Amino acid sequence: MSPRVPLRPLARILEARAKGENPDLIERENKHRRHEDMRDRARLRAESRLVVLAGLFALAFGAVGVKMGTIASSDPSEPRAHAAGAAIAAARADITDRNGRILATNLVTHSLYAQPPQMVDPARAAAELARIFPDLDEERLLGWFTGTRKFLWIKKRISPEQKQAVFDIGEPGLLFGPREMRLYPNGTLAAHVLGGARFGQEGVNAAEVIGVAGIEKAFDDRLRDPARAGEPLQLTIDLTVQAAVERVLAGGMTMMNAKGAAAVLMDARTGEVVSLVSLPDFDPNDRPSPLVEGNPSDSPLFNRAVQGLYELGSTFKIFAVAQALDLGLVSPETMIDTRGPLRWGKYSINDFHDYGARLSVTDVIVESSNIGTARIAMQLGAVRQRAFLEALGLTTPTGLELVEAPGAKPLVPANWSELSTMTISYGHGLSASPLHLAAAYATIVNGGTRVMPTLVRDGPIQRGPRVISPETSAIARDMLRQVVTRGTASFGEVPGYEVGGKTGTADKPKERGGGYYEDKVIATFASVFPADDPRYVLVLTLDEPVMTSGREPRRTAGWTAVPVAAEVIRRVAPLLGLKPQIEPLTPTGVTLTSN
Incomplete structure (x- = not known):
């Protein structure tokens, strides 16, 4: 145990005792002085902190004000979400016929992927997905969900109805990513001219669309050029x-x-x-897939x-x-x-x-x-x-x-x-x-x-x-x-x-x-x-x-x-605007006259 530190000055204590005074008064006076010094130092520290905090608030509000002023003075634009990593160019120009009617365009849809570590009930998720997508195998899905994989694609493109059905499962490990898919609104019309497209480089939040045949592949660079995304490629075809x-x-x-x-x-x-x-x-x-054997x-x-x-x-x-x-x-x-x-x-x-x-x-x-x-x-x-x-x-x-x-x-x-x-x-x-x-x-x-x-x-x-x-x-x-x-x-x-x-x-x-x-x-x-x-x-x-x-x-x-x-x-x-040629009537020998 450390020795007690006296609160009273020894010289003054001895002097007080010699004069017959009470030494406790000296101790109380000394203690009071020390408490006042401590209060002064604490008040100075608090005042300094308040000054610093006020400065920080002033800087923050100033930055917000400057940003608001910048936004207010700029042209309005739609906000865009940016994914981490390298950007994927998903935009692709339309293809039209000679009269400007759409032959190929883009449609915003979604992809479906899974993160198994975040799943709550993998068995139920596999069963519900197999019900929504009959082409998926429930046992295989369950094997993926309970295995060591941390990420897997389930469907590259899904319809809004399918997205809602998956959302209703309520499984946090099933997630959606935005997609811009290629759409041919006329179905088989001019199929061999257009050719078709597929997804190329893919990320969770975007996927590029690349041509695989026909015009889509021949003009792939032109159609994918961001600078010309709003400029349709016009064909000579009449729809x-x-x-x-x-x-x-x-x-x-x-x-x-x-x-x-x-x-x-x-x-x-x-x-x-x-x-x-x-x-x-x-x-x-x-x-369809190309033939692997036989006559092309x-x-x-x-x-x-x-x-x-x-x-x-x-x-x-x-x-x-x-x-x-x-x-x-x-x-x-x-x-x-x-x-x-x-x-x-x-x-x-x-x-x-x-x-x-x-x-x-x-x-x-x-x-x-x-x-x-x-x-x-x-x-x-x-x-x-x-x-x-x-x-x-x-x-x-x-x-x-x-x-x-x-x-x-x-x-x-x-x-x-x-x-x-x-x-x-x-x-x-x-x-x-x-x-x-x-x-x-x-x-x-x-x-x-x-x-x-x-x-x-x-x-x-x-x-x-x-x-x-x-x-x-x-x-x-x-x-x-x-x-x-x-x-x-x-x-x-x-x-x-x-x-x-x-x-x-x-x-x-x-x-x-x-x-x-x-x-x-x-x-x-x-x-x-x-x-x-x-x-x-x-x-x-x-x-x-x-x-x-x-x-x-x-x-x-x-x-x-x-x-x-x-x-x-x-x-x-x-x-094509060609008027039929009307054959002249055979003369009848009758002449029309007016009175």
Whole structure:
């Protein structure tokens, strides 16, 4: 125990005792003085603290006032929530048709994820989730929730109704994250043009949307550019026309028992693709998985109009005739030897019918003579024929703004011999897509200038180089018109609209072993309208069609592709703003006079 410290000064105590005074008074006086000193020091400390606290309050209120003034003087804007970590660019521009109607846009939705350590009743959560989402397995969910995982995705996209149902479970370990998903409000319409999109980089509070095919992938950088998020990508597609073409083509495909179908409707002057259809199709909102085996063309993802490379048969005949006319080798009235068969080595070329010993060049097209076209091609030669087809774009990819287009390079013979020259003249030995054919026909009938197909409206379109003369183009248009009025495409006539075109029926090559099927064809009708001054080209192709409504099966284009194309033209011509031509009334000999 430490010694007691005296409170009284010893000298004064001794002096007080000597004088007979009470020493306790001295002790009380000393204690009182010390208490006063302690109160003074405590008051000074309290006053200092109050001064500091007042200063801090003044600074805080000043900062709040400055911030309020800054906000009041700035432009109003919607507050945004920011997640930790690197920002994910979720914005994506809309895609519209030529008239500004929405083809692809964004929809705000939510994702569902779980944090198992925060779960109260994992078994109940697993059971309720399996009830809300029938595709989820309850046992697997329970294994995840009771395991060692701290985070897991359950659903990348859920509907508002599903979100409410999950919220009603009341499980704190089930959480939602905001999402901006890609929406195609028209479903399957223009599916092969748009392609589709999926989530790329993902976070809890955002996910980027990236294109996987079609326009979405070809223009992915442009659509994801934050600086252009409010600027829609406008296509040349017409939504109404596209819907009409798809509906008619689907009906024709069913009626003709075809395996697949494709159609390309193009502006003959500019190359703008107004409609592009491939059947069967798919819904880009729920894009199917690609095939892992078998023929890619069996997948609904396969774009027959762009990726499909086919021998397009007699539709090629107009190219050989147009080139010969332009070179001055023949005239429309020049007579061509059509006696058959035409032999070259061990091979022979025959016509579908016996057309007699001679046909005029015009009738070679109208009657679709293989022999006559082959003899004209022999006058051209392989070198000139190949150069002409190259000028028409039939030997290289089209350059269309789809990610699939660069891979669709026409199949040309390794050795372009004289036999190849003859067979290619009537559409065998060179495989191209319906889109290639549409662009080539547009070049032939629009006055002879090269057309480059396009799907994007991006400023004025430059006129292409000249391929044939305007005079040759006019003759070719007249020949194509006669094919409809008195030739193999008689079912292609549409009252009020002069239709011209050329049929093509090509045997389908076997996938293995070489050779051709005897009962499978690619039927094509390449049409133009109005024929006197073509505004549009329509190429329609049916894969393995067979019309069974008659006495015997018919597979040729005149019986299958032509009537379907005629119905397409009848439906879309008014939608394109083309007024029907009214035939003048026959004079009656009665004159109307006024009194």
